[in-house]
Amino acid sequence: MITFEGVTKRYPDGTVALDDVSLECPTGRITVFVGTSGGGKTTALRTINRMVEPTAGRVLIDGRDVRERKPAELRRGIGYVIQHAGLFPHRTIEDNIATVPYLLRWNKKKARAAAHELMERVGLDPSMARRYPFQLSGGQQQRVGVARALAADPPIMLMDEPFSAVDPVVRAELQDEFLRLQDELHKTIVFVTHDIDEAIKLGDRVAVFQTGGRLVQVDAPEDLLAHPADDFVAGFIGQNRGIRTLSFAATGGLRLSEEAIRPATADAADAAALDWALVVDGDRRPLGWVRPGQVTGPLGEAPLAPLGATFRPGEDSVRAALDAAVLSPAGLAVAVDGGGAVLGTAGGADLLAVPTHGFPGDDPVEGPAPAGDPAPADAPVKGGAGD
Numbered sequence: 001m002i003t004f005e006g007v008t009k010r011y012p013d014g015t016v017a018l019d020d021v022s023l024e025c026p027t028g029r030i031t032v033f034v035g036t037s038g039g040g041k042t043t044a045l046r047t048i049n050r051m052v053e054p055t056a057g058r059v060l061i062d063g064r065d066v067r068e069r070k071p072a073e074l075r076r077g078i079g080y081v082i083q084h085a086g087l088f089p090h091r092t093i094e095d096n097i098a099t100v101p102y103l104l105r106w107n108k109k110k111a112r113a114a115a116h117e118l119m120e121r122v123g124l125d126p127s128m129a130r131r132y133p134f135q136l137s138g139g140q141q142q143r144v145g146v147a148r149a150l151a152a153d154p155p156i157m158l159m160d161e162p163f164s165a166v167d168p169v170v171r172a173e174l175q176d177e178f179l180r181l182q183d184e185l186h187k188t189i190v191f192v193t194h195d196i197d198e199a200i201k202l203g204d205r206v207a208v209f210q211t212g213g214r215l216v217q218v219d220a221p222e223d224l225l226a227h228p229a230d231d232f233v234a235g236f237i238g239q240n241r242g243i244r245t246l247s248f249a250a251t252g253g254l255r256l257s258e259e260a261i262r263p264a265t266a267d268a269a270d271a272a273a274l275d276w277a278l279v280v281d282g283d284r285r286p287l288g289w290v291r292p293g294q295v296t297g298p299l300g301e302a303p304l305a306p307l308g309a310t311f312r313p314g315e316d317s318v319r320a321a322l323d324a325a326v327l328s329p330a331g332l333a334v335a336v337d338g339g340g341a342v343l344g345t346a347g348g349a350d351l352l353a354v355p356t357h358g359f360p361g362d363d364p365v366e367g368p369a370p371a372g373d374p375a376p377a378d379a380p381v382k383g384g385a386g387d
C-alpha cells in the first residue's frame, strides 16, 4: 500500500503543485491519477520514488516513510515508465530492458534471458532483441519501456502517461495487454493520464486532481461515473457519463430471445413474419442476417448480411452488447457462448432495461431481472420475448 498523508509540494517560485493530498493506493491494484494539466499528477507520482520531495506531509510504502530509504535503493524496487518510453538510444532493446538487472549486477546471460522472456510477455518478438530503439515503432518502444520497468520484478510500478504518444488503435492494444499482464502480475501500480477514458478503463481506483494540486475525488471508476463529487469532476468526466456507465453494467441477467433465430435449412416462407432472421448452422453458430420477406427457398442459401459484433452474456458489458446491437442490421445484439454458439438475441430496449450499477434508486447488477420475460441469458427459452 502506498499512502499519501497530507502531502503538499510548493516549488520555490511559489507554485503549489500538490495541496494537502491524502490518499491510499492499494497493494496489487491500479490507481490512476487523472485531471487537468498542471493538476499535480506527475508531481504526486514522483514523490513516491523521491524524484520530488514534499514540502509537507509524507509518503509511505507499506507503512514506511520513503524518506527513510536511499533514493537509489528505493527506486530499484519501483519500476518507472514514462511517455515516449525514455529508452537509451545507443543500447539494444535487450540491454535497455536489462538496465536494472545490470545495475543489480546480474550476469549478462541471465539478464538477457530475462529480457527475452519479458519481451514475449509484453508482446514483442524476441528476434527484435538486438535492434536499437529507433528501429521500433512507437507502440513497440512503449512495450520495451514496460518490459524494462518490469525487469527486476519490482512490486511497484509508476507509469506516467505511458501510452499517450501512440495512435488510438495501438493505445487500445497496449491498454488491453497491460490489463492482461496485471492480471498475472498483481503489481501495485500508480498510473498518470489526462485521459478520463483511459483512467476508467484501467483504474481499480481513480483519483481526480484539479489545478492547484487539489485531490477532488478518489473512487472506483463506476462510482466516479455514478456519483461525481462536484461540478468539476462531472465536467471532467464529460457528456458521455451515462454511456460510459454502461461499461460497468453486467449482461449476466439479461433476457434473451429465440424469436429471430432460424436454421439455415428453414424456408423463407415460414419465416416471412420476421423483419430480420438470424441464420444459424447445425451447431447454432451464427451465419448472418437475412430479410425472409425478400428471399425465397432455404434461408442459408440466400445472400446474408454480415453478423456485426457478438457479445458474451456475463462477460461483456451492456455497452459492448449495445455496440453489437447498433452494428447489427437487425438492431439486435447476438449473444454467443464460449464456443461461439448463439444463445439468443437482445434489442436495445432489452439492454437498457438491465440495471446499471450505482445510480440512486437503481437495482444492483445482481438484482432480479425485469419481470415478464421467460428466462435469463444462461437459459434461453424458445419462443421467448422478441425485440
Ligand SMILES: Nc1ncnc2c1ncn2[C@@H]1O[C@H](COP(=O)(O)OP(=O)(O)OP(=O)(O)O)[C@@H](O)[C@H]1O
Pocket (backbone or CB within 6 Å): 011, 012, 013, 015, 016, 017, 035, 036, 037, 038, 039, 040, 041, 042, 043, 044, 194, 209
Ligand atoms: N520544477 C518545477 N518548478 C516549478 N513549478 C513546477 C515544477 N514542476 C512542476 N511545476 C508546476 O507544478 C504544477 C503541477 O505540475 P505537474 O507536472 O505535476 O502536473 P500534471 O498534472 O502532471 O500536468 P500535465 O498533465 O500537464 O503533465 C504545474 O503548475 C507545474 O507548472
